[in-house]
Amino acid sequence: MVQLKASTFCPLVQGECKQLGCSWFTQLRGTNPNTGEEIDEWGCAVTWLPILLVENAKQGRQTSAAIESFRNEAVRAHHATAAAMTAAATIHLLEPQP
Numbered sequence: 001m002v003q004l005k006a007s008t009f010c011p012l013v014q015g016e017c018k019q020l021g022c023s024w025f026t027q028l029r030g031t032n033p034n035t036g037e038e039i040d041e042w043g044c045a046v047t048w049l050p051i052l053l054v055e056n057a058k059q060g061r062q063t064s065a066a067i068e069s070f071r072n073e074a075v076r077a078h079h080a081t082a083a084a085m086t087a088a089a090t091i092h093l094l095e096p097q098p
Contacts, residue, residue: 006047010022010044012024017044019042020042022044024044024045024046025042025043025044025045026042026043026044026045026048027040027041027042028040028041028042028043028048028051030055032051033051033054033055033058034051034054039051
């Protein structure tokens with residue numbers, strides 16, 4: 001397999017990457033969402049964007065799943081409460097009135 005070497009050319013300054021002299025040169029720590037391996041690297045914020053976008057999408061899906069689960073529980077509780085209220089009202093209506 002061919003190994004590609006990343007260029008150090010920066011299109012923002014039209015020259016070599018200034019690394020720590022650049023505000024966009026940042027350290028990223030965490031877990032790579034594609035491979036699961038730990039990351040502790042310095043690099044250009046622009047080059048981190050694909051990894052961060054994948055992670056953001058993953059977190060969004062997890063949040064959506066949690067909200068859907070909560071909604072389903074709330075609907076179940078609402079139906080149970082409505083059934084209990086209906087049963088109580090039915091019993092109250094069927095009781096003889098003095």
